[in-house]
Amino acid sequence: MELPRQFGVELIGPVLPDTSWQTQAGKGFESFRFQIDWQAKQVRCPMGRTSNYWSEGIDRVGEPLIRARFSRKDCEVCPGFQDCTTSAKYGRCVSFRPQEQHEALQRARAYQATQEFKERYQCRAGIEGSISEAVRVFGMRRSRYIGVAKTHLQHMAIAAAINLHRWFAWVEERPMAATRVSRFQALAPLGS
Template identity: 35%
Template structure:
């Protein structure tokens, strides 16, 4: 059902549409001669369950934010493609899939795409283990893997090194605390963590007595200060803005040290020079989306869309390899003549039979 931008009585129209669909499903289930007709209406049934809820009289009414929509990973966004899900990246919102591309970045060889992953919209970090598994199956695992910050976490740094012997290179996501964003106050890094004695000391020399490793916060550890420690402190406004006392959350010792080491390496010029190689991946993404229209799917369903992405990546690889000169030839393109440069600089077109500088 489609409504205009400013419909009259939208709730009534949606309610009527929901009850009509429910009546249709009830009739099909009661009178269908076989299960074929029932299975054909399964998508309609799923959409009804996600978009409507029965009231006290047994009639369907549209769900609201308070009524509880299913999570975005389960909510059907289109009756024509049941696999698509809602995605958001920054200010961009769409219904569809995510495309993850991995390519080589050797200095002396052409960059070729080695892995293509088409997934439902999830956290980018969820795609990394699958990428490494497929690369390992094809014996293409790199020694160093340069990743965008959205694909990186401290847990992945440790997992990739332990399971595959890969050094992940990229910026670990910065803390989301207001102290870090505003560059003021006491952030977590200003606290001293004593893992041996299970204590945390604040910049004002107050020591915690609570050290909690709750499963709901895994893998993070929480250390809590007491109100009698925080309330009389003259620097309380620099530490916390809430009424409760300050709590500090941090990773276990081996991950905490790995996180600190990663952030220290980001200040090294050699690390920045290495990570600068990853910028070429942005050009590849632009080549896929602008040059080969990978942003628009020609087919319905995750499996068929993935085939489209693989064929697009193969086309990019063929194009890149075809542009490389054979290694066993001395052929080099001839430089354009002065007259050719004059024509190009003034926007004059040349016939196809004109020498193209070769």
């Protein structure tokens, strides 16, 4: 089941990068370098070793998670052992989501590194600014009416009000709002 096909919607947004210490330190092997054999329930490391443990469970927030662990004996003889794991008792442990989620995450990470993604994501910034304005200035999160039709009418009125608000600002040549300045920064002299 792929959400875009099921609902006819495409979600565009950044996904979190790999936050493992190996990725942050630039040493060892990031989790995406490991090859997963879903049918055999084994993982092969970049040095050719095969995992000896596979566990399917849930993470701290109740989402499905798979953990694969490598034998300490296999990891000890590996030339990259010190950069790959810090465990004194076990070999390297790799965690990942079930196959469909894992593959979708890898595709999304690869796509967000492209120029096409960056251009498409720029449009979202303008949309998020409009939504933020609708919420802050016009109270769009709260429906004043009961029923879908009346709520839709309220949203249409707010959209029209945003357009009028922006038009008046343009006519009066009011500059766009600057980025928020912290109280500490406001204390600094203007010349600095």
